[in-house]
Amino acid sequence: MKKRATVICRKGRRILLVARxxxxxxxxxxxKRGEHLADAALRELKEETRLSGKSAKYLFDFKSKQKHHHVFYxxxxxxxxxRPNNEISKCRWVELDEMRRLLTSTPTDDIVRLASQKRKNGRGK
Structure with missing residues (x-):
């Protein structure tokens, strides 16, 4: 199973999404070989959106059918x-309620839902 660093960025009730x-x-x-998970999260965020994260806080692991997501805030x-970069065609801030109307990957929906539950329960950003 492939390991992936997955990043959640929030602004109020909006979350950053990218489109491939x-x-x-x-x-x-x-x-990348020998790369720490938090470093991978910050690198991927910068490569895909040109945003520089101040820090990457580990939230939880999530296993989908094909990938093991290490989720960071x-x-x-x-x-x-x-701004979209590399393989990304678009990126934007999306209201959480609006996500239902977008075509998203299944892990994206599940990860956002889990992160929101943890946040409500006081265990996460």
Whole structure:
């Protein structure tokens, strides 16, 4: 199973999503050999959105059918504007309620739901 650093960035009730072709997903990607998980999360965020995370806080692991997601919360400046880069065609802040109307990857929906539950229960950002 492939290991992946997956990143959640929030602004109030909005979450940062990126699009590869037609599907929306959370920023993130595969680890490089010898790379620490938190470093991979920050690198992937910068590679895909040109945003520099201040830190990457580990939240939880999530296993989908094909990938093992190591999920991190990245704190970024409120003034920072994401811009698509590399394989990313679009990126934008999306209201949590709006996610239901978007074509997203199945792990994205599950990870966002789990992160929101943990946040409500006081165990996460």
């Amino acid at each position: 072709e037609s599907k929306w997903a959370l920023p993130g990607g595969m680890l 990245c704190d970024i400046s409120n003034r920072a504007k994401p």
